[in-house]
Amino acid sequence: MATRPALLSAAVVLTAAAAVFAIPSTALAAVEDDGADCPVAATSTINNSQLPDPFTRIDGSRITTRDDWRCRRAEIREMAERHVYGQKPAKPATVTGTVSTSNITVNVADQGRSASFSASVQLPTTGTAPYPAVVVVGGFGADTDTIRNSGAAVISYDPLQLGREGTARNNKQGAFYTLYGATSGTGILMAWAWGVSRIIDVVEQSGGNILRADALGVTGCSRYGKGAFAIGAFDQRIALTMPIESGSGGVPILRGIPGESGAQPLSSAYSEQPWLGDAFSSFTGNPNSLPVDTHELVGLVAPRGLFIMENPHIDWLAARSGSVAALGGAEVYKALGAGDNISYWSDVSDGTHCAVRGEWRTPLQQNIQKYLLKTGNAAGTFRISGSKAGNLSQWRTWQTPALGGGTSSPAPSSPAPSSPSPTPSTGACTATITPGTVWGDRYNTSVTVTGSTNWTVVIDITAPQKVSTTWSGTFTWSGGGNTMTVKPNGSGNTFGFTTMTNGNTSARPRVVSCG
Template identity: 25%
Template sequence: MPSLEANYNETQVPAYELPDLLRFENGELAQTPDDWRRRRSELLALFRSQVYGQAPPRPANMRAEVYESSADALDGLAVRRQIRLHFDVPEITPLELLIYLPAHVEGPTPMFAGLNFFGNHTVQDDPAITLSSRWMRASDPYAVVNHRATEASRGKAASRWPVREIVGRGYGVATMYYGDLAPDNADFYRDGVQGLFAPDRTGLPGAEEAGAIGIWAWGLQRILDYLETDEQADATRVTAVGHSRLGKAAVWAAAQDERFAMAISNNSGCTGAALSRRCFGETVGIINEKFPHWFCGNYKRYSGRENALPLDQHMFLALLAPRPIYVASADEDLWADPLGEFLALKAAEPVYHLLGMGGLSAEAMPPIGEPVHGVQSYHIRQGTHGITSEDWAYYLDHADRFLVS
């Protein structure tokens, strides 16, 4: 059984060699953009079979119901919409989508699409937002009582979603409670949308079946489906954004779905932006033990055997190329391995060079609070595991460079 003790000592990081990003499984080297398209398909298949699992295709029977709207939300700054996404399966509860758009912007608006941890009602202290009735993880800070939200939960995540600043910069926000898609609980994570594509509603994921991360990524794609129908949203300029486990899902959604214009990974750590082979902070063995429902069954074969993986997370980040990707860390968040996140982004650079897109304009990890901006962007801020107004300020600057200018 692999050790469940986290290593926080750089001198204890094992020697490792990353698998070659550009080398096909048959040994040939990708040398042209067309070669990369083929290599990219090979890597996607590997990540689906060995890590995140195979999620279903876009459903043909999704129907959107805009059940509440206001043209004067947030003191006139924003348009608010609440949408239910319905499926023709009686057992599937409709998904609740919350959207804020800038009220005084002409033309379709670029969007940030991301999942939230404790319900749409936590994003803003707005009594009009529907209070989620779904199961939630225990949390005193979010006023969750008996695994359910309360009125005291409203606005508890507003610091993570600075909507006024976002719409003030000319962007929209689309968010959904991740528990609507798959409750974050190994015993009943299938109680979300799993019934759409997996008749067996019990047990952990099968060998190549999507676990919760894959289902959350699938949900981000459904948000994009809706945005394609909203005339005020520019579905060609949508950024998938996520923090922690939802950062893993955001990058995986954008990796699979090239309709996303770019992706942002905030403190996504192990099996997100951080290199697995470093075995620093959270490891493959620890994450599979603590969260056995997150990944496909095959991934458990690599617990304590990171060097046996046919891939690593630099390949995961490279799947975004040639689109922009932003990775962010926090200096006290050693569990997520900030250095491993930077090194993974750096190791994805050869693909961006191959595609003529430049690369990461830093040879070493930059100082705290000094972001490196480019098609591959990175920053590390002072503080702990979280997504803050400082992070969002950098992300908005990044979006200005690639989605507006």
């Protein structure tokens, strides 16, 4: 049983960890990894086509309190490093640098080796110093105008300084590999994440006259969206993580990609560039053997702000698998009492890769206000494209626990999911409703039909509630849009939908008939 290299003494880490759950769920940890002192047992490959249970420890026991999440999170983080990304070294022996109104410099040294890199700064168009800031990875796809006009600075980060593309796996190049060796098994996504952590170190040391270390976000698109996701997952000082169109090797569940038509194969994502760790090579043909998946990496960001943006118009980007990862990770948010802190949006009209989209402007502003400026309280939102809607119920056998104990933020005010409840049939079949993820303004519902393969299910929705998204069925509407008739569409005997509460948070769908 190994213990992660400690960033601080155990006493300090434990104190910080307790503080995470004693303050509002929008808060972030004071350290890069608050579970650095947690022992993590060895892991082995598995054989499970379903998503692993984020609430079950490596030893098979299940967590029961919110305080338990700290060391369970450490297990997930370590498994992701061992099998997917490669190890992220702790803060080096020496980190120095400068912060100005136009530039950040970083100098690192460890075990007789040293390296340097920098990032440019653009101050916001409004507000006063010290400013919150968003690290923009790679320089394209991010709506930097909206970021700056919302009151946050932009830190333009060239990740190729840390880990270059176009290099062989046994000869990786960049500042990270100058310190840790060209044959390091750590992929360049993690090298990029390590570099942003060192930028945060320098901002912390700068005195806070220009930039606020407690109000930093990260975003990036495409390969840089993969990087933004890793950066937010592996540094708990990031208050807001916003990956855009990250594709294979980013947000989408690894188990889902082989079955998603047109999605970039895992072998391609592994070989195109050394993004992922060397150890991932043994999983490209069989992700079902991984003891971890990306819904759990979404959970690593919890309870901090997370806004996932995806493009359903390009099959290569695996948006359906991305929606499943978001829905699965949202269960961790909900269990921690932070269900309003995650947003997902793939319902967009412009299919251009890495376009700046009008649909994302308002939620981007709201996320910056809530997590960086600390002036907003907008609830997270899920807007899943009907063309790329995943169904979490098809990917899990576990249920989300009601975590007790600890002193974390209050549990969501909206009703929690209940157990499946069969509805008496009025015909040749039975329709069983299972409520799923619940948020303040919407909830998911899954319906399973038994007794027939040529069924018709009629469901009533209580006005003013309205269904916003459907999947795995053929839907028609009547009764002013509050009665829907569902027939099979070849996807099996389970279908689902998302209902907007529109002010009525207590009503739930009712099966009228199944025949």
